[in-house]
Amino acid sequence: MTDATTRAIPSALPPSEAELVEWQALSREEQLARYREVLQHPDCQRISASTMSDIRAEAQRRAAVRRG
Known part of the structure; x- marks a missing residue:
């Protein structure tokens, strides 16, 4: 297994421990530059x-469907 280099960026998902350490x-x-980079995608x-x-309600609906 090789070591993968992480590049911490803002995400809707919780960061891994390595990403959190890098972000901090x-x-x-x-940090602001990385937020801007993501938001300008x-x-x-x-x-x-x-x-x-509307977006939150749709995301909650989809999550409920996946959970069954």
């Missing part, structure tokens, strides 16, 4: 008529 080691400026540039409440 970054300066505030670098083309996937984040799409326009939607859905509200945050």
Whole structure:
């Protein structure tokens, strides 16, 4: 097994211990730069008529379906 280098970025998922340590080691400026990088990704540039409440409700519905 080889050591994989992690690059901590903001995520909706909880970070692994290694990602958390790396994130906390970054300066505030670098953390902000990584947030900006993620938020400027083309996937984040799409326009939607859905509200945050709509998106959350749909995510909860999908999670409930997966749980059975």
